[in-house]
Amino acid sequence: MTGDQPFRIGVLGSGKGSNFVSIVEACEADRVPAEVALVLSDVAEASILERAREHNIPARYLAAGSFRTKLDDEAERSYIDALRAASVDLIALAGFMRVLKGEFLRAFEGRIVNIHPSLLPSFPGLQAWKQALEYGVKVTGCTVHLVDAGVDSGPILGQSAVPVLNADTAETLHQRIQAAEHELYPRCIAALARGEVTVQGRRVVVGKAGQGQHQA
Numbered sequence: 001m002t003g004d005q006p007f008r009i010g011v012l013g014s015g016k017g018s019n020f021v022s023i024v025e026a027c028e029a030d031r032v033p034a035e036v037a038l039v040l041s042d043v044a045e046a047s048i049l050e051r052a053r054e055h056n057i058p059a060r061y062l063a064a065g066s067f068r069t070k071l072d073d074e075a076e077r078s079y080i081d082a083l084r085a086a087s088v089d090l091i092a093l094a095g096f097m098r099v100l101k102g103e104f105l106r107a108f109e110g111r112i113v114n115i116h117p118s119l120l121p122s123f124p125g126l127q128a129w130k131q132a133l134e135y136g137v138k139v140t141g142c143t144v145h146l147v148d149a150g151v152d153s154g155p156i157l158g159q160s161a162v163p164v165l166n167a168d169t170a171e172t173l174h175q176r177i178q179a180a181e182h183e184l185y186p187r188c189i190a191a192l193a194r195g196e197v198t199v200q201g202r203r204v205v206v207g208k209a210g211q212g213q214h215q216a
């Protein structure tokens with residue numbers, strides 16, 4: 001946070017927006033000292049846009065262009081412009097189904113976070129809960145990390161473990177992971193908003209100076 005200005009978050013999502021809701025509710029309840037300034041989606045009918053409007057947060061569909069998994073150059077510029085115009089301090093990806101590249105990463109270097117539904121570096125990529133179930137691990141979870149040029153590869157801010165139960169289906173496991181996400185993501189964002197996060201290469205140290213180190 002800088003001076004008296006509230007810490008401003010821009011959220012990017014393509015889907016239902018349950019993580020967005022957990023962030024905005026945490027802001028509204030003062031558990032996160034920040035406000036969501038803008039929500040952008042590459043999917044016109046994504047529920048996340050509706051959820052944002054319910055919370056009176058500016059929400060816009062911005063076309064992604066001609067590629068399936070990334071923004072084209074023009075789209076990238078429109079996303080950058082919208083987020084700059086909203087003066088965001090942090091960009092939180094919440095189910096945004098496009099890989100962010102070059103110019104976007106440079107524009108907001110070190111200020112983009114993502115939540116991934118596994119204990120990284122295990123199971124990066126799509127449907128990580130299904131990958132975990134099929135692999136047969138007994139514990140999986142979720143990870144909040146800084147975004148770099150790789151896929152789910154940036155420095156880790158926080159993780160939460162979730163058991164895999166014998167009776168689990170992909171759906172029940174995904175639900176349990178999402179419940180953990182809704183607790184972890186706001187907690188990590190709160191640490192960032194409070195300036196309690198120091199990045200030392202790959203290692204991210206979370207905690208107030210002199211109070212030891214812990215994960216968000």
Ligand code: GRF
Binds near residue numbers: 014017048095117
């Ligand atoms: C979450 O499970 C997150 O891990 C992944 O995308 C999903 C988004 O869900 N990156 P929601 O739209 O926040 O409900």
